[in-house]
Amino acid sequence: MADIDIAVVGAGMVGVSSALWAQLRGHRVVLVDPAPPGSGTSAGNACTIATYACLPVNDPSVFRDLPALLFGRGSPLALSWTHALRHPLWMLAFLANCRSARSREISRVLADLLSRADAGLNPLIEAAGAEDLVEARGQLQVWSTAKGARGAEAGLAWKRSLGVPFEEIEPDAARQMEPGLALPIARAVHHTGARQIRDPEALVQLMHARFTALGGETVAERATAMAADDAGVTLTLGDGQGLRAARAVLAAGAFSRRIPGGGAERLPLGTERGYHLMFAGEAARVTRPVGWAEGGFYAVPTARGLRLAGTVEIAALGAPPNRERLAYLARRGAELLGPLPARDAEWLGFRPTMPDALPVLGPAPGAPRILHAFGHQHLGLTLGGLTGRIIADLCEGWQPNLALEPIRPDRRFF
């Protein structure tokens, strides 16, 4: 028998949430990651507990916009055609999930998960004593063109039918809420139930500190292989050492496929790359996360300054940062907020994304002692806490109180 109950690979929002939930339930947990907790994609996101964001990128409009995506430079969604040609199956599965009926089915599953997100996250915020990092002013979504405002109608009606709370507000009222907006506003929606984390990296660090205080251990090494048998799982670490645990959780985000034996190498895990720019002294430009629909990014007041974060680039994990994408954010940020000073920092992150935009959660096919917990695409900050609670349930043999079929690792992905 292994001394360790659960080894968690990856100390991002998803891995640390899983580790803390399990440690709070009294398990002996070891967290494995060569990088500091929360320093990956979980650090640089748009800081929003986006419980409203159930409409996936997979949408029938992608078919209409495909030529512009492949060859245009002014779109919030960019696609590397060389990457697409190298990964035709991922691309075809992604496109198959853009069909109207499939897109609606995905949003139904996401809405159900998101309705439970706070219940998974709040106990961790409380355990970590991180309440000061949380703001509850909702999220403001704006459309700047009449075409965009009209085009939003069907999606908003569908969200309403799924029970997502939001208020349509007049453009003048939106301007009063956020006087820093320099754009014309054609339509505005206040997602009243959304919250913001002022510093997502600090949240993960506080959760990790609580995990450690409860007796959890951290090994600052890379997992290079996983091997499961009937009694447990052996991890091989970067220093050549082995680590044995009764169960292992694979939560290495977009990098989960790179660990042989974990089972993710057989799944179509891709990445949607996203960028941010930081402006240290400019946090007061907005008072809550503001999403600009046509621009495809958010302006967020964080503890470290104003953050412009978002856009989607479908390209390789290892490709260098795309300067055009950063220039796009800077240019469009000035359209949203008026002139901005020179940026203090820029960042590229890797959303872990399946072609059906749903997370992967549950026992690895053929290796039930390895639990998959990755693929949270645009919603890992929001759904990390819930994921951790589900992982703890599964480790204890409990059936979580939600349907796992649509997110299990052995589902069909198109």
Ligand SMILES: Cc1cc2nc3c(=O)[nH]c(=O)nc-3n(C[C@H](O)[C@H](O)[C@H](O)COP(=O)(O)OP(=O)(O)OC[C@H]3O[C@@H](n4cnc5c(N)ncnc54)[C@H](O)[C@@H]3O)c2cc1C
């Ligand atoms: C621009 C942008 C904006 C976003 N905005 C939001 C938002 O507002 N709200 C929201 O909910 N989500 C948002 N997201 C998505 C969210 O950030 C991700 O879904 C989330 O961070 C994924 O968390 P993770 O723990 O799976 O991955 P990560 O945070 O990437 O963590 C993975 C960890 O695994 C480790 N690792 C990798 N390989 C190994 C290995 N071999 N051995 C051990 N460890 C390994 C890495 O070092 C890393 O620490 C945004 C993403 C981007 C890019």
